[in-house]
Amino acid sequence: MTTIAERLQALSITLPPVAVPAAAYVPFVRSGPLVFISGHIARREGKPVVGQLGTSMGTEDGKAAARAVAIDLLGTLQAAVGDLAKVKRIVKVLSLVNSAPNYTEHHLVTNGASELLVAVFGPEVGAHARSAFGVAQLPMGACVEIELIAEVE
Numbered sequence: 001m002t003t004i005a006e007r008l009q010a011l012s013i014t015l016p017p018v019a020v021p022a023a024a025y026v027p028f029v030r031s032g033p034l035v036f037i038s039g040h041i042a043r044r045e046g047k048p049v050v051g052q053l054g055t056s057m058g059t060e061d062g063k064a065a066a067r068a069v070a071i072d073l074l075g076t077l078q079a080a081v082g083d084l085a086k087v088k089r090i091v092k093v094l095s096l097v098n099s100a101p102n103y104t105e106h107h108l109v110t111n112g113a114s115e116l117l118v119a120v121f122g123p124e125v126g127a128h129a130r131s132a133f134g135v136a137q138l139p140m141g142a143c144v145e146i147e148l149i150a151e152v153e
Helices: 004-010 059-081 106-121
Strands: 028-031 034-041 087-098 129-135 144-152
Touching: 004 106, 028 059, 034 059, 034 087, 059 087, 059 106, 059 144, 087 106, 106 129, 106 144
Parallel strands: 087 129
Antiparallel strands: 028 034, 034 144, 087 144
């Protein structure tokens, strides 16, 4: 059994610091054993990954962006609880995909985040309930926004 830190290292992942909110909200709220992580948009080198699935971006690009969002979410989750080993369960992921009206692969884009969470935490902790929606637009033109709920010690 490897630790979460070892899994992150094996995946060549360094968790980022908590991003400063772009509007009037906080990055996370802890209520009892649950931590609610605010929506994080896809970023590359600090700038939003802009695009619309089905027009300017393909599913694989969206999946990579969702994976990057999951890494940012893990950075915020670590800041919220101090140590990712305290995570008992990833409870729910909600994914918003900036997409053309005829685009239907939101679930495949969101797999970029879901697969990473299972790779980091294992299936017992990382497997989660999930919703994936197509939307007409996201803040700053981002291609994907994801929020997360986790149960912690």
